[in-house]
Amino acid sequence: SLGICKCYECFGGVDCSQVIDNCVIDLDHGDPTMFEEFWFRNAANTITVILGYQRMSYFAQSKHVWFMENELEVQIRELHRVVGNAVTEGRHIVVGTGSTQLFQATLYALTSSDQSKPTNIVSAAPFYSSYPAVTDYLRSALFKWAGDAVEYNLGAEHEEPYIEMVCSPNNPDGRIQHAVVNGTGHVVHDLAYYWPHYTPITGAADHAIMLFTLSKSTGHAGTRIGWAILKDERVAKKMTKFLELNTIGVSHDSQVRATQVIKAVIEGYTSSEPQSGSPQTVAQHSDNNKLFHFGNSVMHYRWKRLREALNGSSAFSIPGFQPSYCTFFQKDIDQTPAFAWLRCKKTADCQAFLKERRIITRSGRHFGAGAEFVRLSMLERNQKFEMLVDRLARVEASRTPD
Numbered sequence: 001s002l003g004i005c006k007c008y009e010c011f012g013g014v015d016c017s018q019v020i021d022n023c024v025i026d027l028d029h030g031d032p033t034m035f036e037e038f039w040f041r042n043a044a045n046t047i048t049v050i051l052g053y054q055r056m057s058y059f060a061q062s063k064h065v066w067f068m069e070n071e072l073e074v075q076i077r078e079l080h081r082v083v084g085n086a087v088t089e090g091r092h093i094v095v096g097t098g099s100t101q102l103f104q105a106t107l108y109a110l111t112s113s114d115q116s117k118p119t120n121i122v123s124a125a126p127f128y129s130s131y132p133a134v135t136d137y138l139r140s141a142l143f144k145w146a147g148d149a150v151e152y153n154l155g156a157e158h159e160e161p162y163i164e165m166v167c168s169p170n171n172p173d174g175r176i177q178h179a180v181v182n183g184t185g186h187v188v189h190d191l192a193y194y195w196p197h198y199t200p201i202t203g204a205a206d207h208a209i210m211l212f213t214l215s216k217s218t219g220h221a222g223t224r225i226g227w228a229i230l231k232d233e234r235v236a237k238k239m240t241k242f243l244e245l246n247t248i249g250v251s252h253d254s255q256v257r258a259t260q261v262i263k264a265v266i267e268g269y270t271s272s273e274p275q276s277g278s279p280q281t282v283a284q285h286s287d288n289n290k291l292f293h294f295g296n297s298v299m300h301y302r303w304k305r306l307r308e309a310l311n312g313s314s315a316f317s318i319p320g321f322q323p324s325y326c327t328f329f330q331k332d333i334d335q336t337p338a339f340a341w342l343r344c345k346k347t348a349d350c351q352a353f354l355k356e357r358r359i360i361t362r363s364g365r366h367f368g369a370g371a372e373f374v375r376l377s378m379l380e381r382n383q384k385f386e387m388l389v390d391r392l393a394r395v396e397a398s399r400t401p402d
């Protein structure tokens with residue numbers, strides 16, 4: 001190289017192969033770079049070519065949503081059919097610039113400019129840190145963040161209009177969740193992590209409003225594609241209106257790329273006999289084109305590594321999970337969440353404690369929980385994950401015996 005290549009963090013040298021031992025490991029974001037390895041092996045199936053004159057129009061000549069590429073909708077429906085994680089028959093699909101944009105579109109669609117007070121937005125703590133941040137950043141008169149759904153349910157306010165966000169499996173702690181507010185408000189199911197990489201698929205989800213994202217399913221976070229599956233056509237139309245006002249639709253280039261990537265995932269499962277082997281025992285390289293086998297086997301290995309490193313730890317604890325039957329793999333599998341919800345047993349500020357050890361995490365405070373918790377991403381590249389586990393294990397080894 002001419003020295004112009006930029007190495008990933010923690011790597012240096014002319015060919016970026018040198019590990020920088022005491023570098024800072026940033027695990028604050030859930031950046032799904034773990035999936036690069038799979039797509040590197042499947043690069044040929046995912047080449048997207050868009051010629052200069054193609055896809056120039058604002059419009060996609062879609063049957064349903066004017067900016068949505070027909071073929072993307074077809075592939076999204078097929079993906080859910082193959083995985084069995086959501087009902088799409090008779091449902092409306094709206095594509096967005098990541099599910100982050102669709103979250104905002106649902107808030108817009110489920111509230112009304114006629115209402116005298118902003119609608120309360122709640123979610124059971126610990127909740128995804130973007131829910132409060134995104135809800136309140138424009139100080140809307142339509143909606144406002146009202147905190148932990150469990151507390152909200154105990155108060156009298158839940159007689160008022162509200163929207164409950166249910167993230168399942170949950171970001172940050174991996175729990176399977178259900179709505180907790182006893183009322184007649186709207187419930188939005190954020191199913192970003194309801195994929196066989198992270199959790200047993202226990203049935204086809206069939207809620208009124210469900211959000212999914214390419215970021216956590218195929219790992220293409222940079223493509224910025226998410227989709228909503230909706231029962232009510234009026235909600236679909238109002239969400240589409242939001243996307244029109246907000247960004248005049250969604251990048252067609254991104255939609256084309258997402259279509260190609262989803263097609264490649266589906267082909268991995270439909271071009272050969274169904275795979276009956278265990279996702280955990282199948283060697284990582286024998287399922288070259290089966291994305292969920294790859295994802296589940298990497299996540300299973302990582303959780304095993306992390307649990308071994310923290311086994312008997314007096315410094316840290318992580319949640320335990322029961323395995324359940326997965327209809328996709330047709331056997332019991334473990335929960336292997338995208339994040340580790342780590343608790344420092346002896347330190348009040350876990351984020352600061354880990355920062356001193358050059359591990360950047362997100363404090364529990366951002367999720368409506370205590371500062372003794374942090375969230376750390378399990379979706380980084382292999383080397384970074386291995387460095388994390390080694391460092392956590394060393395915290396253990398270097399502590400003074402009591």
Ligand code: PMP
Pocket residue numbers: 030097098099100101128167171190192212213214215221224225226
């Ligand atoms: N919902 C949850 C629960 C998430 O964790 C994330 C990503 N961190 C999103 C939504 C947003 O995903 P996207 O990249 O599609 O905007």
